[in-house]
Amino acid sequence: MNPVNYLFLSALLFTIGAAGVLIRRNAIVVFMCVELMLNACNLAFVTFSRMHGNLDGQIIAFFTMVVAAAEVVVGLAIIVTVYRSRHSASVDDASLMKL
Amino acid sequence: MSTMNTVHSLWTMAAEPAGKIDSPHIEYAQLSPTLIVLGAAIIGVLAEAFVPRKSRYAVQIGIALLGFAAAFAAVIALAAGGHAKEEAQIAAMGAIAVDGPALFLQGTILLVALVAVFTFAERRLDPQEHGKHVDSFAAQGSAVPGGPAEQAAVKAGFTTTEVFPLLAFAVGGMLIFPAANDLLTLFIALEVFSLPLYVLCALARRKRLMSQEAAVKYFLLGAFSSAFFLFGVALLYGYAGTVSYAGIAEVVEGTRQASDPALAQTMGNDALLLIGGAMLLMGLLFKVGAVPFHQWTPDVYQGAPTPVTGFMAAATKVAAFGALLRLLYVVLPGLRWDWRPVMWGVAIATMVIGAILAVTQTDVKRLLAYSSVAHAGFILAGVTAATPDGISSVLFYLAAYSFVTLGAFAVVTLVRDAGGEATHLSKWAGLGRRSPLVAAVFAVFLLAFAGIPLTSGFAGKFAVFKAAAEGGATPLVVIGVISSAIAAFFYVRVIVLMFFSEPKPEGPSVVIPSVLTSTAIAVGVAVTLVLGLAPQYFLDLAGDAGVFVR
Numbered sequence: 001m002n003p004v005n006y007l008f009l010s011a012l013l014f015t016i017g018a019a020g021v022l023i024r025r026n027a028i029v030v031f032m033c034v035e036l037m038l039n040a041c042n043l044a045f046v047t048f049s050r051m052h053g054n055l056d057g058q059i060i061a062f063f064t065m066v067v068a069a070a071e072v073v074v075g076l077a078i079i080v081t082v083y084r085s086r087h088s089a090s091v092d093d094a095s096l097m098k099l
Numbered sequence: 100m101s102t103m104n105t106v107h108s109l110w111t112m113a114a115e116p117a118g119k120i121d122s123p124h125i126e127y128a129q130l131s132p133t134l135i136v137l138g139a140a141i142i143g144v145l146a147e148a149f150v151p152r153k154s155r156y157a158v159q160i161g162i163a164l165l166g167f168a169a170a171f172a173a174v175i176a177l178a179a180g181g182h183a184k185e186e187a188q189i190a191a192m193g194a195i196a197v198d199g200p201a202l203f204l205q206g207t208i209l210l211v212a213l214v215a216v217f218t219f220a221e222r223r224l225d226p227q228e229h230g231k232h233v234d235s236f237a238a239q240g241s242a243v244p245g246g247p248a249e250q251a252a253v254k255a256g257f258t259t260t261e262v263f264p265l266l267a268f269a270v271g272g273m274l275i276f277p278a279a280n281d282l283l284t285l286f287i288a289l290e291v292f293s294l295p296l297y298v299l300c301a302l303a304r305r306k307r308l309m310s311q312e313a314a315v316k317y318f319l320l321g322a323f324s325s326a327f328f329l330f331g332v333a334l335l336y337g338y339a340g341t342v343s344y345a346g347i348a349e350v351v352e353g354t355r356q357a358s359d360p361a362l363a364q365t366m367g368n369d370a371l372l373l374i375g376g377a378m379l380l381m382g383l384l385f386k387v388g389a390v391p392f393h394q395w396t397p398d399v400y401q402g403a404p405t406p407v408t409g410f411m412a413a414a415t416k417v418a419a420f421g422a423l424l425r426l427l428y429v430v431l432p433g434l435r436w437d438w439r440p441v442m443w444g445v446a447i448a449t450m451v452i453g454a455i456l457a458v459t460q461t462d463v464k465r466l467l468a469y470s471s472v473a474h475a476g477f478i479l480a481g482v483t484a485a486t487p488d489g490i491s492s493v494l495f496y497l498a499a500y501s502f503v504t505l506g507a508f509a510v511v512t513l514v515r516d517a518g519g520e521a522t523h524l525s526k527w528a529g530l531g532r533r534s535p536l537v538a539a540v541f542a543v544f545l546l547a548f549a550g551i552p553l554t555s556g557f558a559g560k561f562a563v564f565k566a567a568a569e570g571g572a573t574p575l576v577v578i579g580v581i582s583s584a585i586a587a588f589f590y591v592r593v594i595v596l597m598f599f600s601e602p603k604p605e606g607p608s609v610v611i612p613s614v615l616t617s618t619a620i621a622v623g624v625a626v627t628l629v630l631g632l633a634p635q636y637f638l639d640l641a642g643d644a645g646v647f648v649r
Contacts, residue, residue: 018327052340067286
């Protein structure tokens with residue numbers, strides 16, 4: 001199978017993730033969409049690695065996974081603290097500082 | 100089929116005896132500033148686990164100050180050893196560049212971090228709670244605001260001493276960011292300095308809901324932008340088949356062709372290069388707070404604890420502009436005719452929108468946030484110059500601007516009423532009559548922001564605009580000067596408000612700080628005046644440092 005198809009899939013996943021970040025209102029779901037975008041990047045890395053015949057892309061995919069895990073730790077901590085103090089994880093409710 | 104064979108041969112080669120793999124060569128001495136800071140951060144985490152709660156505060160301050168000072172000494176030693184000029188080299192198997200701009204920016208970031216430790220450690224501003232001095236950070240970050248757990252934590256006199264290791268980790272990432280010499284290192288450094296900053300934003304002692312809201316916004320938008328950044332890295336990797344700066348630059352300039360005809364379709368595909376480069380720039384422009392990626396700045400600057408805001412506003416900008424310069428000047432110089440018009444547009448929009456929106460603000464911290472957006476625009480004007488003067492003027496501007504920002508936010512922490520910091524502008528009316536010294540110091544910082552002669556702001560702006568004009572961006576300079584004038588209007592408006600209006604009877608009071616914040620503000624004033632009165636030595640220093648190693 002032509003590896004370019006995986007690039008199209010990766011771009012599609014990235015777009016779905018980006019659209020989700022912009023459309024969804026629950027902070028957790030927004031965050032999941034960001035993770036989807038990161039995984040789309042991983043797919044692109046691995047595909048390019050296959051096309052170029054070097055291993056750089058696969059190594060980078062591992063680094064991305066570690067970064068995504070670290071981001072989950074920090075992100076969930078922040079979202080959960082906000083949920084506990086407001087009983088809502090909606091990004092629309094976070095509007096204390098509007099002009 | 101040839102690609103299949105190459106991949107296959109890679110796997111079989113990896114199965115050969117380990118003796119044939121060369122172990123990587125790491126230049127520890129050249130990397131010592133970063134290693135020292137990250138080491139201090141790890142020792143700080145250990146201290147958090149093992150040192151008794153009573154003595155943690157002193158121990159953590161000691162570790163942070165020692166670490167930053169030692170790292171700064173290492174930077175000076177490297178610069179004195181010629182690593183900024185003739186000895187400049189690429190270290191750690193091509194991952195980190197040790198050259199003039201990297202060392203200059205690392206030195207600046209470390210000095211900013213040293214001063215930031217003083218503002219972080221300040222414990223005389225808030226009234227004592229249960230007989231204990233408290234700092235600007237929450238007693239227990241995880242406790243629900245106003246809940247029983249928080250009351251218990253406050254009563255027990257807990258403090259979040261974790262802020263010092265978090266600060267050290269952020270500084271470690273910032274030291275790598277402008278020195279990174281491949282896109283993977285750049286991405287990891289971006290995350291290493293962003294993640295601690297997200298946490299620091301959520302830890303304010305007063306107005307905790309606002310602080311947590313700032314952290315959520317910063318985190319979600321920051322993660323969103325770093326996903327774009329990463330996809331840009333992926334596309335550039337697809338374009339060049341490598342993530343090293345030199346390798347990509349070679350493919351952009353066409354000096355290296357695809358070795359395999361089957362790859363010709365992917366490698367050197369301009370669509371990948373342009374889209375990838377644009378996404379990479381989006382990630383970096385988000386970090387510097389340039390229009391149209393500036394929306395997070397006012398909310399995060401307002402909600403975060405003020406010492407954190409001061410550090411973030413100064414150091415993040417230095418690190419991110421360093422990375423932006425290296426990317427544009429080392430990786431994409433062959434693409435100059437494509438990125439210059441884009442950066443022109445971004446610079447113009449950033450200067451104008453930052454200055455105009457700042458005029459409408461009523462909160463000091465938001466005002467300083469929009470002013471930082473406008474300043475990002477002025478710095479971008481220097482970036483577009485694409486000449487050696489462009490590099491050195493941006494370096495000088497960053498050094499000058501970071502200390503003014505740090506000092507200005509330190510002054511904001513002093514003006515307080517019963518609810519904590521009184522950041523609404525109406526409360527600052529008549530401050531000059533009640534406490535002339537604080538108002539005068541703040542006026543010096545505002546004049547430096549406005550770029551009035553004899554302050555560092557003027558020297559920086561002059562250098563940047565001169566470089567931009569010589570680089571052929573005269574219209575940009577004209578717009579820059581006009582938006583400086585708009586910006587000067589609201590800086591002067593605050594000065595007039597402080598000195599020429601009647602103080603309100605129920606207005607805020609100015610707290611007498613301990614020696615820590617006083618030192619931070621004094622350093623800010625001193626750097627502002629020295630760089631304003633005698634800029635030549637530092638301009639020469641930045642000029643000497645302004646050559647990237649390739």
